[in-house]
Amino acid sequence: MHAQLRAFEAERALGRGYLDQARTAATDALAEGQQLSLHEVIGEALSVLGGAAFLAGDSELALEMFARAREGARRPLHRLRALIDLGSAQASLGGSIETLEKARVLAADSGALEHLVRAELAIARVLIHRFELAAAGSHLASSIETARRYKLAILSEALIVDSLRVALIGDASAAERALDKSVLSRTTRTSLAL
Numbered sequence: 688m689h690a691q692l693r694a695f696e697a698e699r700a701l702g703r704g705y706l707d708q709a710r711t712a713a714t715d716a717l718a719e720g721q722q723l724s725l726h727e728v729i730g731e732a733l734s735v736l737g738g739a740a741f742l743a744g745d746s747e748l749a750l751e752m753f754a755r756a757r758e759g760a761r762r763p764l765h766r767l768r769a770l771i772d773l774g775s776a777q778a779s780l781g782g783s784i785e786t787l788e789k790a791r792v793l794a795a796d797s798g799a800l801e802h803l804v805r806a807e808l809a810i811a812r813v814l815i816h817r818f819e820l821a822a823a824g825s826h827l828a829s830s831i832e833t834a835r836r837y838k839l840a841i842l843s844e845a846l847i848v849d850s851l852r853v854a855l856i857g858d859a860s861a862a863e864r865a866l867d868k869s870v871l872s873r874t875t876r877t878s879l880a881l
Contacts, residue, residue, distance in 0.1 A: 690719035694731040706739045713739070726761045733759070734772050741776055749776050767794055767802040771809060778813040787813070804830040804841050808848055815852050823852050 697712035713735035720728035737752030753776055757769035767790055774786030787810050794803035807830035814823035827849040834842035853861045 690716050690723060690725050690728045693719065694728045694735070697732060697735040701735050701738050701742075704742075706743055709735050709739045726759065727765060730756045730760055730765045730769060734768065737772060737776070741779075746776070746780050750780075763793075763797055764799060764802065767797075767799055767806075771802060771805050774806070775809045778809065782813065782817070784810050784813050800833055800837050801839055801841065804834050804839060804845065807833075808841070808845055811848055811852070815848070815855065818855070820852050820856055824849075827852060 693712045693716035697709050697716055700706075700709035700712055713732040716728050717732035717736070719725070720732060733752045733756035737749045737756065740746075740752060741749035750773070753769060753773035757766060757773055760766035760769050770786060770790035770793065774784070774788075774790055777783050777786050787806055791803060791806035791810065794800075794806055807826045811823040811826040811830070814820070814826065827845060831842065831845045831849060833839070834845050850863075
């Protein structure tokens with residue numbers, strides 16, 4: 688139970704941007720997870736260590752941690768998460784969406800809708816950074832439709848990414864409408880507008 692708690696603490700710290708706390712908790716969870724053969728905890732800890740390394744600018748360590756998480760994943764959903772983490776890092780560093788496409792296909796084939804939407808969003812972000820806005824739009828339309836249909840919590844994130852795409856096209860009113868459909872606070876909307 689302690690290992691799972693430390694993995695949760697690591698995820699939470701990473702989400703809040705506390706990289707040192709995330710690394711410490713993830714290292715603890717990893718050690719305990721390895722000692723007790725808790726594969727899910729090991730994968731979560733490696734994912735957090737990879738995320739913290741990526742945010743700290745250590746791309747080699749990030750890729751290594753994400754690859755280890757992928758290789759050690761015992762369950763399909765854990766493998767999908769690891770593939771999306773690895774693919775997102777590869778796309779950010781070198782522009783390749785090959786791993787993300789594999790994750791997208793695997794998620795679609797297995798019916799893992801949350802992971803399907805996450806993969807679609809990661810691909811769309813890469814395409815937006817390349818200014819391939821029409822291609823990003825098709826990925827976003829698919830992810831938004833799926834998130835709406837199945838009431839997935841990730842819908843707001845998809846709408847935010849789509850509003851960025853629409854704003855880059857030059858349609859500020861459509862971007863504002865997309866943001867209005869998300870569940871963002873007024874403060875968050877103001878921050879995004881700036």
